[in-house]
Each structure stands twice: as structure tokens, then as C-alpha cells.
Amino acid sequence: MSVSVGTPEPSFDPVASAQSSRRSILRRVWARGNGRAGLIIIVLMVLLGLVSLIGIQPHGPNDQQVFQALKGPSWSHPFGTDSFGRDIFSRVQHGIVLSLEISVIAVALCTVVGTLAGVAAGFLGGVVSATIMGFADLLFAIPSILLALAIVTALGPGTLDSALAIGIGYSPIFARVVRGPVLAVREADYVKAGTVLGFSRRRILFRHILPAVSGILAVQVTLALGWAILTEASLSFLGLGPPPPASSLGLMVSDGTNFARIAWWNLAFPAAAISALIIGFNLFGDALRDVFDPSSGRD
Numbered sequence: 624m625s626v627s628v629g630t631p632e633p634s635f636d637p638v639a640s641a642q643s644s645r646r647s648i649l650r651r652v653w654a655r656g657n658g659r660a661g662l663i664i665i666v667l668m669v670l671l672g673l674v675s676l677i678g679i680q681p682h683g684p685n686d687q688q689v690f691q692a693l694k695g696p697s698w699s700h701p702f703g704t705d706s707f708g709r710d711i712f713s714r715v716q717h718g719i720v721l722s723l724e725i726s727v728i729a730v731a732l733c734t735v736v737g738t739l740a741g742v743a744a745g746f747l748g749g750v751v752s753a754t755i756m757g758f759a760d761l762l763f764a765i766p767s768i769l770l771a772l773a774i775v776t777a778l779g780p781g782t783l784d785s786a787l788a789i790g791i792g793y794s795p796i797f798a799r800v801v802r803g804p805v806l807a808v809r810e811a812d813y814v815k816a817g818t819v820l821g822f823s824r825r826r827i828l829f830r831h832i833l834p835a836v837s838g839i840l841a842v843q844v845t846l847a848l849g850w851a852i853l854t855e856a857s858l859s860f861l862g863l864g865p866p867p868p869a870s871s872l873g874l875m876v877s878d879g880t881n882f883a884r885i886a887w888w889n890l891a892f893p894a895a896a897i898s899a900l901i902i903g904f905n906l907f908g909d910a911l912r913d914v915f916d917p918s919s920g921r922d
Contacts, residue, residue, distance in 0.1 A: 676720065693705070718896065721865060725855045727848070728786035734797060737796065756799075763795040767795075789855060841911055842908055855873065856872050862877070876890060
């Protein structure tokens with residue numbers, strides 16, 4: 624009996640590793656309790672929000688029924704009504720969509736800006752790295768929510784302005800998170816060998832550098848979505864988010880505090896929606912971190 628021995632695939636190839644991981648990533652996340660719970664929460668909240676876009680709701684988010692003001696939860700109004708007689712359930716649904724819209728735009732912005740800055744600083748080094756990271760450290764010294772607050776105050780309240788403020792506020796975090804792995808990969812033997820063989824920087828970046836940071840980037844994006852939702856709600860609570868009558872969850876919480884004793888549902892349901900979104904993304908992000916981080920000991 625003859626035994627053929629194949630040549631093993633190099634264990635240091637990040638592209639092959641990334642392709643192998645993608646085939647099983649969701650299965651491995653689903654196998655974890657926190658990943659399963661987080662994914663279920665995210666899917667349910669997204670579906671709850673998407674229903675509002677179909678237009679099959681019995682009440683519009685801004686339909687006012689003066690004689691139904693501050694009515695408690697019922698069959699016709701599952702989450703009750705607010706001080707204008709508007710259906711809180713419909714407003715929460717639209718608030719979920721609005722919150723996700725702003726957060727996705729903000730995280731997409733900070734992912735692109737922060738990743739480009741981190742890759743440039745880690746890969747090029749020298750003066751470029753010192754300049755980029757010096758500016759990032761300057762912004763990083765300011766709490767991200769305060770930085771977003773200052774930016775949106777200068778730009779003015781609004782949907783895109785809020786997304787821009789949050790995105791800029793979180794960009795330094797992505798730059799710092801990406802720069803470390805890029806520095807490590809840049810010093811790897813296979814990257815140095817590629818440089819000696821005359822491979823272009825573009826090839827090295829797309830074949831080695833970016834695949835190597837894709838895992839930590841995926842984790843950071845998921846966790847950043849939770850923080851972006853919290854920041855957007857905080858800005859709206861302060862009146863710096865989308866202006867009324869927009870169905871902003873933070874704005875609903877702000878209005879609900881005025882009636883917390885006599886109409887608790889005005890505060891409880893929007894706050895619960897915010898908490899569910901944040902918990903869902905945090906749980907899913909924790910599971911992703913367990914999967915991508917081989918040193919966690921839980922994979």
C-alpha cells in the first residue's frame with residue numbers, strides 16, 4: 624500500500640486562513656451562547672424595524688390622536704401612547720430603523736477612515752506613522768462621546784450630521800486597533816520575503832496586511848455599532864440628534880422622562896429598544912472576539 628504525502632499549506636498564509644475561517648465563522652459564533660443570543664436579538668430587532676418600512680402598521684409614527692394621549696398599553700396600542708396620542712410601538716419601530724441607519728453610516732465612516740489611517744501608520748512607519756498617530760492620540764485623549772457632542776454642536780442637529788460626528792469621534796479608536804496588527808504583520812518573514820522578491824505594496828497590502836487585520840476589524844465594527852447606537856441615543860436625548868417629529872429613540876426617552884411617574888411606558892419601551900440593540904451587538908461582538916482571538920482559550 625502506497626501512501627502519498629501532499630505538501631501542507633503554509634500555516635502563515637493569511638489569505639488561506641481567512642478563507643477557511645469564513646466558511647465556519649457563523650457556525651462557530653452560533654455555537655457560543657453569547658453569539659447565539661446576540662444574533663437572535665439583532666435579527667429580531669432588525670425585523671421589528673423593517674416591518675415599519677412595509678407600511679402595514681395600523682398607526683403611523685406621527686399620527687396624533689389627542690383623545691388617546693398617555694393611554695397605557697392595549698391591543699390597539701401595544702406600547703401605549705405618548706403625550707400627543709401617537710402610537711409608541713410604531714415610533715419605536717421607526718426609531719430602531721433610524722438608530723441603525725445613523726449607526727451603520729457612522730461605523731462605515733470610522734471603519735474606512737480609521738483603517739486607512741492605521742494601515743498607513745503601521746505599514747509606512749517613520750514620519751507618516753508619527754504624524755497620523757500623534758493626531759489620533761490627540762483626538763483619542765477626548766472621550767469619543769464628548770468629541771461627537773462637540774462636532775454635532777458645531778455642525779447642527781440632523782441625521783447625517785449625527786452620523787458624521789459619531790464617525791469622526793470613533794475613527795481614532797479604529798486607527799489604534801488596526802495599527803498594532805499591521806506592525807506585527809509587516810515584520811513577518813513572508814512579508815519581508817515578498818518585499819525582497821519585488822512584490823508591489825498594493826499586492827502586499829491586499830494579500831497579507833488586510834486579511835491579517837480582518838478578524839480584529841470585524842470584532843471592532845460589531846462592538847462599535849453598539850457604542851454608536853448609545854452615542855446616537857445620547858445626542859438625541861440632548862436634542863442634538865434628528866429634530867422632531869423624527870422617531871428617535873433617544874428623543875423618545877427624553878420626552879418619556881417627563882411622564883415617568885404617570886406614564887412609565889413612554890420611557891420604558893424606547894429605553895428597552897436601545898438596551899436590546901446595544902446588548903445584541905455586544906454579545907455578538909464578544910463571540911466574534913472569542914472566535915478570532917486564538918489566545919482567548921475558548922475557541
